[in-house]
Amino acid sequence: MELHLHPPAEALLQKQGLTLAHLRLTAWNGESAEPLSLPVQWHLSAPEAGFWTLHFDLSAPDRALEITRLRLEAFLPQALWGQEGTLWSLQGAAVHWGQDFAFPLEKGFARENYLGHLQDAEGGGVPLVYLWNRLHGLALMHLETTPIEWYLPVERDEEGVRMAFELRRPLRLTPGQVWSSPLFALSWHEGGDFFAPLERYRQQMAVRGLTPAPPLPASYEAAWCSWGYEFDVTAEDVAHVLPAARPMGLRWFTLDDRWFDAYGDWNPRRETFPNGAEDLRRMNEAIHAAGGLSQLWWYPLCAEDGHGAWESHTYGISQILREHPDWVVLDEQGRVARNNRHLAMLCPALPEVQEYTLALTRRFIEEWGFDGFKMDNIYTMPACHNPAHHHASPQESIRAFGELYRRVLELTRQLRPQEGVVQICPCGTPITFHLLPATDQTVTADPTSSAQVRQRIKFYKALTGRSAAVFADHVELSDGGVDFASGIATGGVPGTKFTWQVPPERQARLKENWQLSAQKFELWRFWFDLYQRYRLAEGEYLDLYDMAFDFPEAHVIRKDGRRYYAFFAESFDAELQLRGLEARRYRLRDYEHETDLGTVEGPKASLRVRFTHHLLLEATPE
Ligand SMILES: [Zn+2]
Numbered sequence: 001m002e003l004h005l006h007p008p009a010e011a012l013l014q015k016q017g018l019t020l021a022h023l024r025l026t027a028w029n030g031e032s033a034e035p036l037s038l039p040v041q042w043h044l045s046a047p048e049a050g051f052w053t054l055h056f057d058l059s060a061p062d063r064a065l066e067i068t069r070l071r072l073e074a075f076l077p078q079a080l081w082g083q084e085g086t087l088w089s090l091q092g093a094a095v096h097w098g099q100d101f102a103f104p105l106e107k108g109f110a111r112e113n114y115l116g117h118l119q120d121a122e123g124g125g126v127p128l129v130y131l132w133n134r135l136h137g138l139a140l141m142h143l144e145t146t147p148i149e150w151y152l153p154v155e156r157d158e159e160g161v162r163m164a165f166e167l168r169r170p171l172r173l174t175p176g177q178v179w180s181s182p183l184f185a186l187s188w189h190e191g192g193d194f195f196a197p198l199e200r201y202r203q204q205m206a207v208r209g210l211t212p213a214p215p216l217p218a219s220y221e222a223a224w225c226s227w228g229y230e231f232d233v234t235a236e237d238v239a240h241v242l243p244a245a246r247p248m249g250l251r252w253f254t255l256d257d258r259w260f261d262a263y264g265d266w267n268p269r270r271e272t273f274p275n276g277a278e279d280l281r282r283m284n285e286a287i288h289a290a291g292g293l294s295q296l297w298w299y300p301l302c303a304e305d306g307h308g309a310w311e312s313h314t315y316g317i318s319q320i321l322r323e324h325p326d327w328v329v330l331d332e333q334g335r336v337a338r339n340n341r342h343l344a345m346l347c348p349a350l351p352e353v354q355e356y357t358l359a360l361t362r363r364f365i366e367e368w369g370f371d372g373f374k375m376d377n378i379y380t381m382p383a384c385h386n387p388a389h390h391h392a393s394p395q396e397s398i399r400a401f402g403e404l405y406r407r408v409l410e411l412t413r414q415l416r417p418q419e420g421v422v423q424i425c426p427c428g429t430p431i432t433f434h435l436l437p438a439t440d441q442t443v444t445a446d447p448t449s450s451a452q453v454r455q456r457i458k459f460y461k462a463l464t465g466r467s468a469a470v471f472a473d474h475v476e477l478s479d480g481g482v483d484f485a486s487g488i489a490t491g492g493v494p495g496t497k498f499t500w501q502v503p504p505e506r507q508a509r510l511k512e513n514w515q516l517s518a519q520k521f522e523l524w525r526f527w528f529d530l531y532q533r534y535r536l537a538e539g540e541y542l543d544l545y546d547m548a549f550d551f552p553e554a555h556v557i558r559k560d561g562r563r564y565y566a567f568f569a570e571s572f573d574a575e576l577q578l579r580g581l582e583a584r585r586y587r588l589r590d591y592e593h594e595t596d597l598g599t600v601e602g603p604k605a606s607l608r609v610r611f612t613h614h615l616l617l618e619a620t621p622e
Pocket residue numbers: 328329347348349350384385386389391397
């Protein structure tokens with residue numbers, strides 16, 4: 001494999017004479033459709049195992065120059081990439097709730113993939129695109145440790161696929177000035193899905209000082225969440241669930257959304273917690289007395305400013321913004337920056353906002369008795385142009401965003417060394433990468449199907465570590481609301497939001513009904529028992545099957561010398577390949593149904609099977 005950079009702005013990625021990709025740098029000035037011609041100084045690393053880093057310097061030696069659009073494009077020709085049938089892509093930008101992280105890339109596809117904050121919406125994500133077919137794949141990424149407000153567009157047409165990094169805000173060069181680009185990288189892979197390039201991204205970021213927070217043992221504990229009781233959950237609801245949930249091995253009890261009066265103020269809501277903090281303290285004492293841990297739902301760095309509404313209520317003006325109206329982030333146009341719930345965003349680069357956020361963290365744990373957090377709707381932060389903040393650079397708010405969350409985790413761990421788990425949920429999207437040091441439990445984040453549960457668990461095992469704690473989210477979000485196998489057998493930490501013996505008048509006030517029947521209760525108990533027995537989330541995820549091209553879909557976890565296989569298909573009746581075995585004999589067992597399936601001889605073994613939905617196998621060396 002070679003990457004040759006030809007002056008001034010083009011490169012070929014070649015292997016055995018084949019052009020795998022064509023790299024091109026183009027700059028435009030808004031006034032002309034013609035690209036600019038300007039000197040480029042390339043900095044290209046020697047390839048190491050199919051990996052290159054790449055950045056460039058631009059200069060305008062003898063005149064001032066304005067670039068309005070700058071594009072570093074990798075063009076992958078159809079003749080090479082489209083010949084193996086379906087093409088798949090992983091696109092790490094957080095663009096909209098419910099998105100598939102990886103999906104087949106059809107001709108005509110085009111997506112902008114903005115990596116910055118989207119006003120009144122999501123934004124951020126992982127700055128990586130991976131394109132692969134049955135034989136090989138190529139990833140394009142940046143390796144900056146702070147998010148950059150670039151685009152990561154992907155387009156497919158008759159000629160092939162274009163993936164690019166694009167700057168679409170003016171870049172002004174004074175005469176003689178040298179502008180250095182962000183650090184980019186290309187990663188080549190022989191076969192396999194998005195796991196290997198994402199794992200490589202994690203390793204590269206670790207070299208640059210950005211590592212995911214290591215999980216605590218408590219990060220792997222199964223969770224019950226109050227969301228089944230929707231916005232009006234009370235301490236009595238939680239107390240009522242405790243005796244049903246604890247015997248299932250559920251350890252975490254999450255007080256979900258809307259326990260508070262106003263976003264930004266975070267006082268207990270009087271309608272549902274009439275005695276205020278005292279109700280929360282008693283609720284947490286009851287949870288602790290039952291051997292559980294308590295988790296608080298929280299959406300830091302936002303406040304109500306009298307604009308907009310959410311399903312739960314129409315926004316007023318929070319006390320904190322009455323006192324500190326100048327804490328808000330303003331965008332380039334001077335508008336109040338708003339998150340996906342249309343709330344004003346507080347500037348994390350302000351020391352006062354940092355102190356306030358850390359003081360809340362302390363209050364929730366020390367005064368109210370919570371152990372950890374479910375941070376929800378966390379995407380990214382826009383650059384702050386509020387003149388009252390006197391930022392040296394508008395990007396200070398973006399840098400400070402990841403850093404403040406990291407400090408919240410640090411303080412939580414200081415106050416609760418054993419239990420201080422911080423889950424960060426980027427609802428429906430991939431997490432913004434510089435939050436990884438701030439969370440010890442990532443989450444599949446509102447999956448819309450079992451397929452998304454499995455895909456996102458694999459995504460996070462690659463991004464945060466093969467044994468990382470990935471919360472599979474509420475099982476009620478999986479296919480049929482009961483597919484525990486997709487969360488547990490792939491290495492996720494299971495959770496549920498069931499409600500328990502809800503009186504009819506209470507149920508009438510709920511939009512959905514998640515009560516457990518006696519039959520469902522037994523099913524829940526069976527699967528949470530199974531989780532406790534094997535604790536596969538703590539095992540090592542092995543990347544042995546391609547989620548796009550291997551059938552049936554398969555996942556493998558290595559734990560205590562054993563291999564745990566999980567196969568998924570609507571129905572399957574053929575030979576299975578058991579990959580990743582050593583050259584020895586293994587006893588096979590269907591560990592869901594406690595059925596012995598005889599022995600196989602590694603390293604290459606296959607097995608004739610028939611199943612619907614899933615098959616879970618344990619291979620134990622003999
Ligand atoms: Zn600011």
